[in-house]
Amino acid sequence: MGYTNIAAVAGKGGLFNIVKPTRAGVILETIDDQKKKLVVGGNARVSVLSDISIYTVDAEGSVPVADVFKKIKDEFDDDPGVNSTSDDDELHAFLKHLVPDYDEERVYASDIKKLVSWYNILYKHEKDLLSKGSEDGEDEGNENK
Known part of the structure; x- marks a missing residue:
């Protein structure tokens, strides 16, 4: 894993692993022990740490x-x-x-x-x-x- 697979989402605390893109957005997973999944739409501001x-x-x-x-x-x-x-x-x-x-x-x-x-x-x-x-x-x- 690298900085290209870790993202921050505006309005959400914490960091997320990028699981995979979808047609309407992207599937993310929290970077913690809980590993909760989250789907964010195309209108959400998702920033990859490498950027x-x-x-x-x-x-x-x-x-x-x-x-x-x-x-x-x-x-x-x-x-x-x-x-x-x-x-x-x-x-x-x-x-x-x-x-x-x-x-x-x-x-x-x-x-x-x-x-x-x-x-x-x-x-x-x-x-x-x-x-x-x-x-x-x-x-x-x-x-x-």
Whole structure:
């Protein structure tokens, strides 16, 4: 499994494995021990983690979230030191430490909370994926479990 098979759905908390597409949308499965299935329609905003980036002010313009997850794993492992109840200044300082040139005007505290929440979910259920950056976190084939 790679970042191309994990998705976030607008309005739904957590992360989901992409099981398979359907004619009208996509079948998803929660990344937890319950493995609940969910069908989302074509009008739902589904974002694949491999396509999500953090805005930066450098020439690149963004850094893939997979690379940020790898930095968190390498430096903090199981305790990033912030969570969804941390205040905005702590969250921004945390991201500034990881991505010094992130765009402070376009990345909000709510985005950082989501990033930390996703990291914690992946750490608990897909720990081996976090050691891979955006280049080596891609799947060779498009196999679904």
